[in-house]
Amino acid sequence: MRPADILRFARDAAAGYPLRTTLSVLAMAIGVAAVVLLTALGDGARRYVVGQFSSLGTNLVIVLPGRTGTGGFNPATAITSTPRDLTIADAQALLRAPAVRRVGPLAVGTSEISAGGRLREVMVAGANRDFFAIRNFELAQGEALPDDDWQRAAPVAVIGAKVQEELFGREPALGRLVRVGDRRLRVIGILRPTGQGLGMNTDELVIVPVALAQAMFNSNTLFRILVEARSREAIPAASTQVLELLKQRHRGEEDVTVITQDAVLATFDKLLGALTLAVAGIAAISLAVAGILVMNVMLVAVTQRTGEIGLLKALGAPARTIRLAFLTEAAMLSASGALVGYGLGEAGAFALRQLFPVFPAYPPDWAVIAGLLTALSTGLLFGFLPARRAARLDPVQALMKH
Amino acid sequence: MALIELAGIERRFQLGDTTVKALAGIDLTIDAGEYVAVMGPSGSGKSTLLNLLGLLDRPDIGHYRLEGRDVTTLSADEQAKVRSTRIGFVFQSFHLVPRLTAAENIALPMMLAGIAPAERARRVTAALKDFGLDQRADHKPDQLSGGQRQRVAIARATIMQPPLILADEPTGNLDRHTGEDVVNLLEALNARGVTLIVVTHDPGMGERARRRLVMEDGRLQSDSAGAPG
Numbered sequence: 126m127r128p129a130d131i132l133r134f135a136r137d138a139a140a141g142y143p144l145r146t147t148l149s150v151l152a153m154a155i156g157v158a159a160v161v162l163l164t165a166l167g168d169g170a171r172r173y174v175v176g177q178f179s180s181l182g183t184n185l186v187i188v189l190p191g192r193t194g195t196g197g198f199n200p201a202t203a204i205t206s207t208p209r210d211l212t213i214a215d216a217q218a219l220l221r222a223p224a225v226r227r228v229g230p231l232a233v234g235t236s237e238i239s240a241g242g243r244l245r246e247v248m249v250a251g252a253n254r255d256f257f258a259i260r261n262f263e264l265a266q267g268e269a270l271p272d273d274d275w276q277r278a279a280p281v282a283v284i285g286a287k288v289q290e291e292l293f294g295r296e297p298a299l300g301r302l303v304r305v306g307d308r309r310l311r312v313i314g315i316l317r318p319t320g321q322g323l324g325m326n327t328d329e330l331v332i333v334p335v336a337l338a339q340a341m342f343n344s345n346t347l348f349r350i351l352v353e354a355r356s357r358e359a360i361p362a363a364s365t366q367v368l369e370l371l372k373q374r375h376r377g378e379e380d381v382t383v384i385t386q387d388a389v390l391a392t393f394d395k396l397l398g399a400l401t402l403a404v405a406g407i408a409a410i411s412l413a414v415a416g417i418l419v420m421n422v423m424l425v426a427v428t429q430r431t432g433e434i435g436l437l438k439a440l441g442a443p444a445r446t447i448r449l450a451f452l453t454e455a456a457m458l459s460a461s462g463a464l465v466g467y468g469l470g471e472a473g474a475f476a477l478r479q480l481f482p483v484f485p486a487y488p489p490d491w492a493v494i495a496g497l498l499t500a501l502s503t504g505l506l507f508g509f510l511p512a513r514r515a516a517r518l519d520p521v522q523a524l525m526k527h
Numbered sequence: 528m529a530l531i532e533l534a535g536i537e538r539r540f541q542l543g544d545t546t547v548k549a550l551a552g553i554d555l556t557i558d559a560g561e562y563v564a565v566m567g568p569s570g571s572g573k574s575t576l577l578n579l580l581g582l583l584d585r586p587d588i589g590h591y592r593l594e595g596r597d598v599t600t601l602s603a604d605e606q607a608k609v610r611s612t613r614i615g616f617v618f619q620s621f622h623l624v625p626r627l628t629a630a631e632n633i634a635l636p637m638m639l640a641g642i643a644p645a646e647r648a649r650r651v652t653a654a655l656k657d658f659g660l661d662q663r664a665d666h667k668p669d670q671l672s673g674g675q676r677q678r679v680a681i682a683r684a685t686i687m688q689p690p691l692i693l694a695d696e697p698t699g700n701l702d703r704h705t706g707e708d709v710v711n712l713l714e715a716l717n718a719r720g721v722t723l724i725v726v727t728h729d730p731g732m733g734e735r736a737r738r739r740l741v742m743e744d745g746r747l748q749s750d751s752a753g754a755p756g
Contacts, residue, residue, distance in 0.1 A: 130638045141626035436622045439583060440636045440683075441611020443604040520583045524622065 126446045135453035142426070146458065149415075149422040153462020153504065154469055156412035157496050161470025163408045164492035165477065167401030172485040174393050178386065182259045184226075185386040186363050188219075188350040188371070192380050209380050210346035211371075213275050213335060218374060219352055222366035224359040229256030229351040230275065230335045234342040238284075238331055240292045240303040247288055247331045249305060251338020257283075259353045262327060267299045267314035270334055278337035282310040286318035287328040305331060306341050360385050405492050409499055415462065416503025423455050423511035427518075434515050435523025444516040451512035452505065459504020463497045470496075529595075530691060530722050531557040531580065536589035538575055538745075549575040550586070551745040557724070559690060562717045564736030565726045572745040573726045574695060580724065581614055581693045582606045594690070611640050615684030617713070619696035621676045623668040623683075629675075630655065630664040633682045640687065654682040658712070674705035681712055685721070692716060694725045698732065710735065 126134075139146045190211040216230035232251035237244055254272040256262075262269070265286065271279055282303060289298045289312075298312050316327050339345060354363035368383050375381070427434070437447055470488060477486040538550040549572045557563055565573045578584040579591065582598060591599045598609055616622075623632045630651050637647045655661045658678045668676055677697060684692055694713060698706030710732060717723040725736065733739050739751040 126639050127641050130641075134638070137626055432622065433624055436624070437635075437639065438607065439581065439610060439616050439622075440639055441607050441609075441687075442639045443607040445604070446639060521578050524583070524618070 126442070126449070131446075131450055131453050132457075134450055135457055138426070138430070138450070139454050139457055142429075145422050145425070149419050149458050150462040150465060152415040152418045153412075153459050153500055154466035156408070156415040157463045157466025157500050158469035158473065159411050159466075160405055160408040160492060160496035160499075161467060161488045162473040162477075163404045164401055164496075165470070165474040165486040165488040167397065167404045168489045168492070169477070169484050169486035171394065171397035171401060172487075173483070174397060175390055176485070178390050178393065182261055182351065182353065182386070184354040184357055184360055184363075185259065186352040186354055186360060186367060187384050187386070188352060188367060189382040189384070190346065190380070192382055209375050209378065211350060211381060212345055212347065213339070215371060215374055216347060216350045217275060218370055219350065219367055222363060222370055224354055224363035224366050225352050226355045227255040227259050227353040229253060229259045229353075230347050231256065231349040231351060232335050232338040232342065232344070232346070233348045234338065234344075236306040236331075236341065238288065238292065238303055238305050240301060243292050245288070245291055247285075247305075247329060249338055249341065250330055250332045251335035251341075252332050253335055255353075256332075256351065259351050263317040265315045265317040267312070269314055270332065271313075275334075276336050277334065278340050279334050280308060280310045280337070281313045281334065283314035283316060283332040284312055285316050285326075285328040285330040288331060289315050305333065308337070308341060310337075360387060401489070401492070405495070408496075412496070412499050412503055415500070416459070416507040419455055419458050419462075419504050420507030420511060422458065423451060423508055424514070426454070427451065427511045427515045430515075431518060431523045431526045434518050435520045435526070438518070438520035439524060448512045448516040451515045452508050455504050455508020455512065456501065459500050459508075462504075463500035466500070467493065467497060528559055529556050530559040530561075530593070531555070532590075532592040534590045534592075536579065536586045536591065538572075538579060538584065538586050548745045550579070553589070553745075553747060555740075555747065555750075557722065559722055560717070560720050561722055561724075562714070562737045563722075563724045563740060564733040564738070565724065565740045565742060566728070566730075566733045567742035567748070571742040573742045575745075576742065577693055577695055577724070577726050580691075581616060582610050611636065612687055613689050613691060615687065615689040615692045617677070617680055617684050617692065617694035617697045619699040621668070621673075621680045621700070623676055623679060625668050628665050628667055629660055629671065629679045632668070632679055633686055636683060636687050650686055654686055658682045672705075673701050674708055677701060677705075677709050678712065681709070681716075685716060689721070691722045692724070694723070696727055697725065698727070698729065706732075 188211065213230055216228050219225055219228045229252055234249050235246060236249045238247045252270065253275050254270045257269040269283060270281065273279065282305060292303065293301065298315060301312050302309050303312055310333065319327050352363060352367055354360045364383050364385055368379065371381050372379050434447060474486045474488055477484065533553050533555040536550055536553040537548065540547045540549055553576065565576060567573050575584065579586060586599060590597055593609065593613065598606065601609065624635065627635065633654055634647045634651050637650065655664050658681065660675065660678060660682065663671060663675055671679065697709055697713065701709060713723055725732065727733055741748040
């Protein structure tokens with residue numbers, strides 16, 4: 126029998142029982158659509174988180190006071206006690222490292238801010254001009270902190286969009302005086318609203334010169350030093366140079382932790398990648414179920430068409446031809462189911478992206494390919510048993526059932 | 528020349544714990560071009576004999592030579608090949624594929640044999656004309672009358688131009704008049720040299736055959752050719 130004839134014969138046979146064919150195609154389609162859509166969700170979550178982390182700044186190396194056992198990202202690093210303070214002088218020293226482009230010291234605390242009789246509590250960040258560049262902070266009005274001596278506590282502040290709105294409403298805020306703690310500061314800049322993201326919410330932040338913040342909170346230590354490496358390739362060099370410099374300055378004691386954004390990203394990437402894989406695995410179960418359904422449909426087809434199989438044998442069809450015809454039919458059911466499912470999955474992912482534009486719900490290529498291949502191979506695998514049963518039917522017995 | 532030679536054929540079936548001999552000690556020779564009617568009561572083994580002649584069944588004992596070649600020892604695929612090219616079947620219940628048109632049903636054996644579509648179309652057109660079915664080419668079996676269905680089945684049985692046609696009660700599901708037409712068709716084929724073996728209950732049809740075999744309890748009871756087994 127010619128391949129084109131086998132294809133046409135299988136197609137006509139499938140078309141001869143529209144309801145059964147539709148149902149098994151649908152089952153396969155749902156399985157594949159589940160794989161496509163769920164992996165799109167998982168991978169979208171991964172991309173979203175990675176994107177959020179990248180927005181913290183590029184080529185970032187973060188210095189934390191204190192030493193943690195592992196180099197990875199650990200919530201405990203935020204609360205460990207500090208053996209030796211990380212000072213502004215330490216931060217300035219890091220500029221000497223050849224792989225370092227910018228250094229942004231960061232001191233944080235909470236305080237009250239008031240203006241025109243309104244008062245609210247805010248998070249105060251002590252920083253410098255480079256800190257804005259490192260964190261990609263954009264200004265809606267005014268300018269960033271002055272680029273002068275880090276030790277100088279100029280009485281100026283850059284405020285977040287929400288702070289501005291709550292204190293001044295629609296009135297212009299630039300150039301006005303605000304009271305933060307017991308200091309009177311001039312507003313020189315207003316941050317562009319960014320909304321909630323990972324890291325701190327800049328809309329409710331007040332940024333002042335780092336020396337001023339330390340004076341306000343009566344402390345000499347820094348919360349973090351953010352270091353921007355000269356390039357992506359320079360990140361490991363910057364990391365070792367920073368560690369070496371600080372070790373020298375701290376009398377040979379390695380009492381800081383240096384983490385790179387890459388390490389944090391890699392951890393999240395791995396975590397969410399595993400999640401996507403797990404979700405894909407769960408979806409694959411529905412594919413197996415669909416495969417069993419295709420087998421069931423084909424077994425029913427063999428029973429229903431027993432007379433026809435007997436006839437084909439009488440007309441001189443060898444067992445191989447009959448096996449091939451039924452296998453082709455099973456493959457066709459699963460292939461069309463897989464294609465319909467792929468279309469449904471892509472449509473679902475598209476709808477998701479329309480509903481949540483910030484969420485990059487694209488199914489990863491590996492999942493699409495694996496989903497389609499699994500659908501086809503389960504179809505063939507589960508089609509094999511019915512096809513073999515058909516080919517083995519005794520022609521005399523088969524002809525009697527008509 | 529002998530088309531069919533059966534020697535010491537025996538076919539047993541297991542029914543529960545008793546063994547039934549459907550065929551016992553059949554020796555039979557049928558020459559090319561003969562017109563043979565196989566008659567006998569139900570259960571006499573005539574259908575089993577026909578299945579055996581059509582290579583749908585194998586004897587437990589004995590040898591079957593078709594055109595001088597021992598076909599009992601052939602593999603299943605080799606037997607399928609013999610069925611495809613040397614034997615045409617006509618069944619009592621027509622056995623047409625319901626989803627295929629008359630033309631497609633007639634073309635089915637050629638499609639299974641892998642004959643090129645152009646050649647298939649040519650032969651089907653000729654066959655439709657020969658059997659007076661030109662107006663019914665695109666009809667599905669359920670749109671055809673009983674007589675038309677059996678004509679489609681006969682066209683299908685002859686499309687590979689086999690030297691042997693086996694017909695199992697070909698008129699069993701037809702009224703007297705239509706049955707007459709079908710018998711005439713089959714006899715016309717025989718007149719052109721095709722060997723025709725018909726299993727029938729109908730004494731009238733048996734009378735028309737040039738040679739009559741009567742079976743009983745798996746044995747040949749009588750053979751009008753005067754060579755009983």
